[in-house]
Amino acid sequence: MPDPKSVATALDSSAAARDQSGYVGVGIYNGRRTYNFGALVRTARVFGADFVFSVGHRNPTETSSVRAELTTPVFHFETLSLFVASIPANAHLVCVELAADAVDIRTYAHPPRAVYLLGPEDGALPGDIMRQHDTVVLPGAYPLNVAMAATVVLYDRLLKRG
């Protein structure tokens, strides 16, 4: 029969690991291409994100090619301020952008509870929001497709946080 103390210790450490894993949201501001939003929903499901969102009017009610939106919650916000006001109180907003002052993602310690915001295909995130929150940049001399950038962010998080 297993020792009750070691069972209790194992349960405690698995609860602690679960608490540390936090949660993740990922989304696009003012996205233009419906298929990119669909790809984002798909990558979110693959990497275990807890929810996906879009901000702005141009967006996409697009579905992913594998119907990932049926198991991943998808939110739409009309404006950036409505989105910011809706971020869970215990989460960090992390901007993902090719910005001069951004932190190289390779050195970035992802917060346990993080909401990642990416910019539009034909633009960038507003400077104001980047100044007020962490902003990370991915390696490479040229911009990635927005859904691919989201994939890299989620993969980097997975490598560092499990």
Ligand SMILES: C[S@@+](CC[C@H](N)C(=O)[O-])C[C@H]1O[C@@H](n2cnc3c(N)ncnc32)[C@H](O)[C@@H]1O
């Ligand atoms: C296609 S990019 C924007 C392209 C850019 N405005 C241009 O045409 O030069 C769309 C979004 O993907 C994200 N992104 C792409 N490459 C990135 C990188 N190397 N580092 C951080 N974010 C990136 C950013 O959120 C960006 O706003």
